[in-house]
Amino acid sequence: MAIKERVIGVIPSRYGAQRFPGKPLALIAGVPMIVRVVRQAQKAKRLSEVWVATDDDRIAQAVEKAGARAVLTPPSLPSGTDRIAYAVRGQKAGIVVNIQGDEPVMAPAAIDAAVEVLQKDRRVLMSTVVIPLEDKKEWLDPNVVKAVLGPRDDVLYFSRAPIPYLRDGSMGPAAGGGMPKAYKHMGLYGYRPAWLRLMAALKPTPLELTEKLEQLRAMENGVLIRAAVRKVESIAVDVPADVKKVEKFLKKKN
Numbered sequence: 001m002a003i004k005e006r007v008i009g010v011i012p013s014r015y016g017a018q019r020f021p022g023k024p025l026a027l028i029a030g031v032p033m034i035v036r037v038v039r040q041a042q043k044a045k046r047l048s049e050v051w052v053a054t055d056d057d058r059i060a061q062a063v064e065k066a067g068a069r070a071v072l073t074p075p076s077l078p079s080g081t082d083r084i085a086y087a088v089r090g091q092k093a094g095i096v097v098n099i100q101g102d103e104p105v106m107a108p109a110a111i112d113a114a115v116e117v118l119q120k121d122r123r124v125l126m127s128t129v130v131i132p133l134e135d136k137k138e139w140l141d142p143n144v145v146k147a148v149l150g151p152r153d154d155v156l157y158f159s160r161a162p163i164p165y166l167r168d169g170s171m172g173p174a175a176g177g178g179m180p181k182a183y184k185h186m187g188l189y190g191y192r193p194a195w196l197r198l199m200a201a202l203k204p205t206p207l208e209l210t211e212k213l214e215q216l217r218a219m220e221n222g223v224l225i226r227a228a229v230r231k232v233e234s235i236a237v238d239v240p241a242d243v244k245k246v247e248k249f250l251k252k253k254n
Contacts, residue, residue, distance in 0.1 A: 006049075007093065007115055008048060008049055008051060008093045008095075008096050009049070009051070009099050010071075010098060010099065011034070011099045011100070012079075012100075013054040013059050013063075013101040014054065014056070014080075015056035019238060020239055024054070024102075025062060028243055028246050028247060029250055032062050033104050033237060034059055035062055035063070036104035038063060038066050038068045039066070041106075041111060042068070043108035044109075045108070046111070047097065047112075047115070050069070050099075051068065051069045051070070051071055051087060051088075052068055052070045053071050053084055053087035054070060054073065054083075055072070055073055055077070055083070057072070060072060071087040073086045073087060080098060080100070081098065081196070081214055084096065084196065086200075088193065091193075094193075095119070095190055095191065096190070097111060097115060097190050098188065098190075099111060099187075100186075100236070102187070102237045103187055103236050104235070104237065105233050105235050105249060106186070106232075106233075109232060110129045110234075111188065113129050113230050114128060114129050114189065114190040117190060117226050118192065124224065124226045125191070125195040126190065126195060126199075126224070126225045126226075128147075128186070128188060128227050129185075129186045129228050129230055129232075130147045130149070130186065130229055130230075131186065131232060132184075133182045133183055138184060139180075142160040142161070143160070144184055144236075145158055145159070145160060145184070146159055146161070146185065147182075147183045147185045147227065148182065149183060149229075152226070153227045154226050155215075155219070155224075155227050158185055159213075160211055162182070166180055184234065186232075187236065189215065189225075195223065199218055205217045205220035206220070207219075208220065235249055
C-alpha cells in the first residue's frame with residue numbers, strides 16, 4: 001500500500017499587526033480568532049497536521065489549549081513565509097500549506113483545493129485559491145487582493161488595484177454589464193518544501209514591495225502559481241471593524 005504523503009498546514013501568526021495589534025487573539029463570538037482558524041484548518045481532509053508559527057507566547061498558549069501544535073519563531077522574521085519556512089525546517093513533508101491567520105471562516109475545502117493542485121501536477125511548485133469576484137465594492141477595495149488567470153488557471157498577476165482594467169466602457173460595471181472576469185484571492189498557498197525554502201531565502205522584489213504582496217516574489221522569480229477556482233466563503237479580518245462582519249456571518253450561518 002502506498003505511503004500517504006505528509007502535508008503540513010502552517011498558520012503564521014504575529015501579535016503586533018500595525019493596523020490591528022493583538023489581532024490573532026481578538027475574540028470573535030467569544031473565541032480567539034487564531035483558534036477559529038485552527039479549527040477550520042483541522043477540518044481539511046488533505047492535511048496531515050496543523051501547526052501555528054508565532055513569535056508570541058500568548059498566541060502559542062491559546063493554540064496549544066485548542067489542541068494544535070505551536071512553533072515559536074524569532075520576532076525578527078519579516079514575513080509569514082519566513083515564519084513558515086523556519087517552522088518546518090528539517091521536517092520531511094511532501095507539501096506545506098500556508099494558511100492565513102486572519103481568515104476565521106475559511107472553508108476547509110479551499111485548503112484541500114490548494115493541496116489537490118500540487119498533487120495533480122508535480123511540475124507545479126506553488127498553488128493558491130481564488131474566488132469568482134462579483135461585488136463591485138470588493139473589486140475596487142485595495143484591501144481585497146485581485147487575481148487574473150490564464151487559460152489553465154495559472155495566475156498572470158495579483159494586485160490590490162481593480163484588475164483587469166475595463167478600458168472599453170461598453171462592457172463591465174461601467175456600462176451596467178456586471179463585473180469583469182476577475183477573482184478574489186484567498187490568503188492560502190501550497191508549496192513544494194524546496195521552493196518554500198528558496199522563496200524565503202530570496203530578497204523581496206520590486207513588485208512585491210510596490211503592492212505589499214509576498215506572492216509576487218515567486219512570480220518575479222519566474223515561478224508559476226496555479227490557482228484552484230472555488231466558490232467558497234472568505235472574510236479576511238484586516239481591521240477591528242471586520243470582527244463584526246465575521247460575527248454577523250456566523251450568526252446568519254447558525
